Amino acid sequence: MTMRTPLKTARYLGSAKEGADHFWKQRVTAVANVVLAVFLVWLVVSLTGADYATVKRQLGNPLVALGLLSLVLSGAIHMRLGMQTIIEDYVHGEGAKIVALMLNTFFTIVVALVSIFSVLKLSFGA
Amino acid sequence: MQAIPGRSSRPERPLSPHLQIYSPLINMMMSIVHRITGAALYVGSLLLAVWLLAAASGPDYYDYVAGLLGSWPGKIVLLGYTWALMHHLLGGLRHFIWDTGRGYDLKTVDLLSWGTLVGSLVLTALIWIGVAMSGGL
Numbered sequence: 001m002t003m004r005t006p007l008k009t010a011r012y013l014g015s016a017k018e019g020a021d022h023f024w025k026q027r028v029t030a031v032a033n034v035v036l037a038v039f040l041v042w043l044v045v046s047l048t049g050a051d052y053a054t055v056k057r058q059l060g061n062p063l064v065a066l067g068l069l070s071l072v073l074s075g076a077i078h079m080r081l082g083m084q085t086i087i088e089d090y091v092h093g094e095g096a097k098i099v100a101l102m103l104n105t106f107f108t109i110v111v112a113l114v115s116i117f118s119v120l121k122l123s124f125g126a
Numbered sequence: 127m128q129a130i131p132g133r134s135s136r137p138e139r140p141l142s143p144h145l146q147i148y149s150p151l152i153n154m155m156m157s158i159v160h161r162i163t164g165a166a167l168y169v170g171s172l173l174l175a176v177w178l179l180a181a182a183s184g185p186d187y188y189d190y191v192a193g194l195l196g197s198w199p200g201k202i203v204l205l206g207y208t209w210a211l212m213h214h215l216l217g218g219l220r221h222f223i224w225d226t227g228r229g230y231d232l233k234t235v236d237l238l239s240w241g242t243l244v245g246s247l248v249l250t251a252l253i254w255i256g257v258a259m260s261g262g263l
Contacts, residue, residue, distance in 0.1 A: 027222075027225065030218050030221075030222075031222075033215075033218070034215060034218065034219070037211055037215050040174075040211075041208070041211070041253055045253060045256055045257055045260065045262070046260075048257050048260065048262030049196075049260075049261060049262040052181075052185040052188045052189065055181055055188065056181060056188075059178070059181055068178070072174075075171065076171075079164070079167065079168045079171060082164045082165075082168065083164075083165070083168050086161065086164075086165060110175075111171045111172060111174075111175045114175040114176075114178070114179050115174060115175045115178050115179075117182070118175075118178035118179045118181065118182035119178060119182075121182040122178075122181060122182050125182070
């Protein structure tokens, strides 16, 4: 039986050393999102009021589909990191924080998968 | 041996001043709004997902969702989404400038912060004028 607390093994090891990785991913996706956000605005504005056949054809266009997939990928990573920061700033209870961080990941994956599947179906499906 | 301070023996220390201590400055306001618009865009990503899902599900689903988004409440949400996107985008560009270590003198800080606000409103207006001119409103 040991009398040592778990703190003994954590002390003096410094941070988890993942901060730079978080920062860098946030900035790389931010740069990509500048271009992809402009693309999204153009796409949505150009399809405002369009009939279904036009929308389906446009969203199935390979270049448009690739742009959308890039947006969803980059946007999902970016928004998950951002919400993680918000949660870590405001949710202080350890249990609540872990649950919130999990929900953040689940929400991001659901949004990304729904979007990606839809774009792929519009590209390949009947 | 080094003494390990436990939680129970932690002394009462003054807390650092928080938001309510400071008079609101434009830089601080835009920083707060940047976070709020980020959170709004997070929720707003559902709009894109639902729109794409509807388009992939067929004409009936698409017309239903497009009808919701085209209704007045839908338009107000999309207007808010447009502004949040433009504000967050310009705020991001401002942070890129700061990431290079430049633009930290007070005059530039104020200029960039006001620029974020004014620029986001102008861009939002231009986008919706574009929508109106293409007959989408």
